[in-house]
Amino acid sequence: MQAKQPVLMSMGLSFGAALAVAIATLALAGANEHGTLLALFLTARVSFVLFWLAYAGSALATLFGPTFQPLKQRGREFGLDFASAHLVHLGLVGWLCWIGAAPGLSVFVFFGIAVVFTYLLALFSIGTLHKALDRRLWWLLRTVGLNFILYAFAKDFYRDPLAQSWKFNLVYLPFFGLCVIGVLLRLVAFLQGLGRRDMTVRAG
Ligand code: HEM
Numbered sequence: 001m002q003a004k005q006p007v008l009m010s011m012g013l014s015f016g017a018a019l020a021v022a023i024a025t026l027a028l029a030g031a032n033e034h035g036t037l038l039a040l041f042l043t044a045r046v047s048f049v050l051f052w053l054a055y056a057g058s059a060l061a062t063l064f065g066p067t068f069q070p071l072k073q074r075g076r077e078f079g080l081d082f083a084s085a086h087l088v089h090l091g092l093v094g095w096l097c098w099i100g101a102a103p104g105l106s107v108f109v110f111f112g113i114a115v116v117f118t119y120l121l122a123l124f125s126i127g128t129l130h131k132a133l134d135r136r137l138w139w140l141l142r143t144v145g146l147n148f149i150l151y152a153f154a155k156d157f158y159r160d161p162l163a164q165s166w167k168f169n170l171v172y173l174p175f176f177g178l179c180v181i182g183v184l185l186r187l188v189a190f191l192q193g194l195g196r197r198d199m200t201v202r203a204g
Pocket residue numbers: 037038040041044045086089093096103107108109111112114115118149152153156157
């Protein structure tokens with residue numbers, strides 16, 4: 001119970017931060033379609049920062065050593081923080097539908113899959129369910145799920161930079177860049193792990 005409290009607290013803080021961003025945006029820009037889209041734009045970025053730490057933290061520790069060890073150790077918490085904060089984004093989607101500006105079906109299908117992965121991963125990171133799941137199945141769920149969620153973020157963050165103003169690029173390009181950097185970090189860390197295993201087998 002002791003160990004659960006910091007996790008719940010950090011999930012609550014993440015949810016609270018995203019909620020504060022959403023409420024402030026709706027209050028300043030209006031609870032109409034424009035304000036809600038702006039709140040979706042901002043909450044997506046709050047969620048992304050938490051997701052990115054969960055996605056790339058472990059690879060950073062593998063490649064760059066003990067400085068990043070705390071990120072690796074908190075990987076699960078960052079994932080749960082992301083799942084928690086992202087509830088606000090989903091709430092805003094509900095609000096958008098309520099005010100009669102629902103997104104198209106294809107948005108629901110594609111991002112719906114990312115949502116299913118988000119909460120499946122959160123559910124199976126809980127102690128008892130996690131233990132019940134076969135290790136290889138967990139690895140598969142994590143790998144496919146995390147990469148699909150990253151793909152969903154990257155797809156929304158990518159806009160042809162040459163066709164946009166520098167102001168627009170400022171709020172899209174860094175986020176898309178982080179998606180690419182995240183994939184590269186995980187790939188290099190994975191290959192390094194394979195290389196080490198290969199050396200151990202040869203030495204043995
Ligand atoms: C894990 C799941 C999801 C991820 C990763 C995600 C990601 C994002 C991102 C990155 C943005 C910002 C786009 C921008 O800056 O232009 C965004 C906005 C938005 N999202 Fe989500 N989203 C998710 C779930 C959903 C769901 C389920 C829906 C609705 C079915 C949805 C509807 C929207 C809408 C309508 C916007 C505003 C788009 C606009 O400004 O034109 N999202 N989302």
